[in-house]
Amino acid sequence: MKITVVANGPLLIDTKGEWSWTGEAGKTTGKDRIALCRCGASGNKPLCDGTHRKIGFTAEGGECELTPG
Template sequence: MKITVVANGPFLIDTSGEWSWTGEAGTKTGKDRIALCRCGASGSKPLCDGTHRKIGFTAEGGECELTPG
């Protein structure tokens, strides 16, 4: 699994497979990647909806890679 902190944007999580998220709004699923809100203003939290661009969110980026075991 690789987590990329996008400069001025969300956390991108490369799952290398399918993912599912269960919350108050039900279950959402997708493939390979999930973008999590980092600006706190997304209308679809915890997922990113691009609001960071509208509000001028700024923050540094980076990345880390996690290996099982």
């Protein structure tokens, strides 16, 4: 599973179609890619809703890979 830390934005989790997110309301979101809020201002936490752009969130980006074991 690849995680991309988007510069000035969310954590993008590339699930490669193997994982999905089911929130409290039972709504399933993005089986291939899930964006988790990193700025703390999303109105739909823990998912990103794009508010980071409105508040001018700034942070460095990067990438990492999670592997079994």
